[in-house]
Amino acid sequence: MTIHDVAAAAGVSISTASKALNNTGRMGAETRERVKRIAGEIGFRPNALARGLLSKRSFTIGLLTNDTYGRFTLPVMAGISEALVDHGVSVFLCAIEDDPALGQIHVDAMLDKQVDGIIASGKRLDRRLPVDLSSLPVPVVYAFTEGSENSVTLRSDDAQGARLAVEWLAKLGRRRIAHITGPEDFFSVRERASAYREVAGDVEPVLYGIWAESWGHEAVGAIWDRPGEKPDAVFCGNDQIARGVVDALRERGVRVPEDVSVVGFDNWEILAAQTRPPLTSIDMGLKELGREAGLTVLALAEGRPVEPGVRKLPCRLVVRQSCGGMSPTE
Amino acid sequence: MTIHDVAAAAGVSISTASKALNNTGRMGAETRERVKRIAGEIGFRPNALARGLLSKRSFTIGLLTNDTYGRFTLPVMAGISEALVDHGVSVFLCAIEDDPALGQIHVDAMLDKQVDGIIASGKRLDRRLPVDLSSLPVPVVYAFTEGSENSVTLRSDDAQGARLAVEWLAKLGRRRIAHITGPEDFFSVRERASAYREVAGDVEPVLYGIWAESWGHEAVGAIWDRPGEKPDAVFCGNDQIARGVVDALRERGVRVPEDVSVVGFDNWEILAAQTRPPLTSIDMGLKELGREAGLTVLALAEGRPVEPGVRKLPCRLVVRQSCGGMSPTE
DNA sequence: CTGAAAGCGCTTACAG
DNA sequence: CTGAAAGCGCTTACAG
Known part of the structure; x- marks a missing residue:
């Protein structure tokens, strides 16, 4: 089923068939309709390869990620796909672990296939992928990973997210808010911690540790075993830590949220x-970040201008039951 | 950078250049080497679109899935990608939720882009994707989802997996093994339960519920609150339930693994x-299932014969600490 | 051993 | 208003 078949069936030339189907050129409305109808009847689908060869657009982009676990990449991917499917763009998923050679193979494969652009994504804002994307013949957008010079980079606004959490706790009347979080060498950990400090003051400590439930447990032990006043709230660096904190508090007979409010980070549905x-x-x-990344790489591919630099997207608070309080009333 | 540039730079015709680069045709070894060297120097990369137009192979396949959470699809995807990257095949990821219209859009987009084949994957063995793949012009392989008539379907051997778990418990000396699992309308639940029955006998009950920690908790309550002898082991339908069971037992002062051994299902690393x-x-x-699916769809795409039907791949036991015992000595 | 020509399926100036 | 021709980048019979 090629355009030749359509042309033959409709009794026109292939140029006319092409123009009819693409709504280009000028011809009798009746002719155009007839060609379209016949194309539909014989189930003609234009070959995107042939089309791409001419147009220099493959309607294809690549998503490169080293987040094999997918906790971050999957929502990003969903957003990208959702935003681009309406534009007829399909997405190659390339999981490259942290292997530079594998990364290069995938990049080469994508370039061979004439992708219109590449989105680089990861599991950490302050690390780069193990492959250099800075001088590719196609546009590159970085989403949730460190970008190269003068690139377009999309990331979450962790400071604003942390503020949101702590302000929510304050609004609920909490005054002694502790912060139990991940390793200090994470940029997002430092950013969240300093936003926390601004809002919460320094009545309670920041405890740095690892991204694990066990650390949440341990930290609660350290805080609650020391003498003196206890926190009435804990802002956690992620949901795993928060889970450990909640479990540890329950085991000590401390009631959540009556005695202590707990907020997590990531809103990892299955855990939260x-x-x-x-x-x-x-x-x-x-x-949303993925959606923006998709639209941005598309704009770049179409030659529309895009301001380079880092763009921070806002976080939002999702209220469940670990803090008490109703859903946020502005 | 096209093959014209290579030909010009090497002072040969484009046919000769093509043949040199593809190791086809006959020519002086010296000419061939020179062309290759020059191609490398000017950074020539053949356009896969043009190549695909001729060869009728796009070196591209599509992965269709309704598992938006990605717990199942992500490892499958990793396996597919790993198996196919060596063959120069890239993978389109299409997340279609349970939306038939979206599914059809993605299928159409993939066909337009001339994919060499499609792998359909899901989150449930006994459900079909919301889109009919039974008479496509390209080969289709089903992985971890119900396939159509006469198709090639790959799935895990849940009965064998369940047997593995229960036999391991028996080997550790457990005699009263309960089974706490998910909804009975899941095929895999029934299959696991009946394999469990065969090995464990009927001293303890099968409790059907939902795939949640809370159900693990609740079921432990039901069992331990009733009078009479208690189980010395619990085989759980998934890791979430197992987590609920372990936590509930701990809260009751029952020691795991000293008093009761617990086995989960899925080996969901982050939870387990x-x-x-x-x-x-x-x-x-x-x-591994993904890897097989990738190689199978590739074989089909290349016209190699593949036996239709359902192929079950074996599960394996991953020993951590919730049962006691050493790593399986086989 | 090497090259001119045809063609993959399509689009787009350009004639008529 | 419609069609013949050229061409996207490549490969592959077929001549020479």
Whole structure:
């Protein structure tokens, strides 16, 4: 089923057939309709390869990621796909672990296939992918990973997210808010911690550790075993830590949210919803981030101008039950 | 940079250049080498679109999935990608939720782009994707989802996995093994339960519920609150349930693994490893399943014969600490 | 051993 | 208003 078949069936030339189907050129409305109808009847679908060869557009982009676990990449991917499917653009997913050779192979494969652009994504804002994308013949957008010079980079606004969490706790009347978080060498950890400090003051400590439930447990032990006043709230660096904190508090007979409010970060549905009580958490809006990344790489591919630099997208608070309080009333 | 540039730079015709680069035709070894060297020097990369137009192979396949959460699809995807990258094949990821219209859009987009084949994947063995793939012009392989008549379908061997779990418990000396699992309308639930029955006998009950920690909790309550002898082991339908079971037992002062051994299913790393104690679990080998699916669709695309029907891939036991015992000595 | 020509399926100036 | 021709970048019979 090629355009030749359509042309033959409609009794016109292939140029006319092409123009009819693409709504270009000028011809009798009746002719155009007839060609379209016949194309539909014989099930003609234009070959995107042939079309791409001419137009220099493949309607294809590549998503490169080293987040094999997919916790971050998957929502990003969903957003990209959702935004681009309407434009007829399909997405190659390339999981490259942290292997530079594998990364290069995938980049080469994508370039061979004439992708219109590449989105680089990762699991950490302050690390680069193990492959250099800075001088490719196609546009590159960085989403949730460190970008190269003068590139377009999209990331979540972790400071604003942290503020959102702590302000919510303050609004609920909490005054002694502790912060239990991940490793200090993470940029996002430092950014969240300093936003926390601004809002919460320094009545309670920041405890740096690892991204694990066990660390949440341990930190609660350290805080609650020391003498003196205890926190009435804990802002956690992610949901895993928050889960550990909630479980540890329950085991000590401290009631959540009556005695202590807990906020997580990531809004990792499966974890946040299964915790008892379900976690109030900060959502980084990764799907929205993916959507923006998709639209941005598309704009670049079409030659529309895009301001380079880092663009921060807002986080939002998702209220469940670990803080008490109703859903946020502005 | 096209083959014209290579030909010009090497002082040969484009036919000769093409043949030199593809190791076809006959020519002086010296000419061939020179062309190759020059191609490398000017950074020539053949346009896969043009190549695909001739060869009728795009070196592209599509992965269709309704598992937006990605728990199952992601390992499958990793396996597919890993198997195919060596063959120069790239993968379109199409997340279609459960939306038939969206599914059709993605299928059409893939066909337009001349994919060499499609792999359909899901989150449930006994459900079909919301789109009919049974009479496409390209080969289709089903992985971890119900396939159509006479298709090639790959799935995990849940009965064998369940047997592995229960036999492991028996080997550790457990005699009263309960089974707490998901909804009975899941095919895999029934298959696991009946394999469990065969090995464990009927001293303890099968409790059907939902795929949630809360159900694990609740089921432990039901069992331990009734009078009479208690189980000395629990085989759980998935890791979430197992986590609920382990937590509930701990809260009752029942020691895991000293008093009761617990086995999960799925080997969902992030959950299994964070449970205290870490969960021994059954791994469905989804990455291997993806690898097989990739190689199978490739074989089909190349016209090699593939036996239709359902192929079950073996599960394996991953030993952590929730059962006691050493790593399986086989 | 090497090159001119035809062609993959399509689009787009350009004639008529 | 419609069609013949050239061409996107490549490969592959077929001549020479």
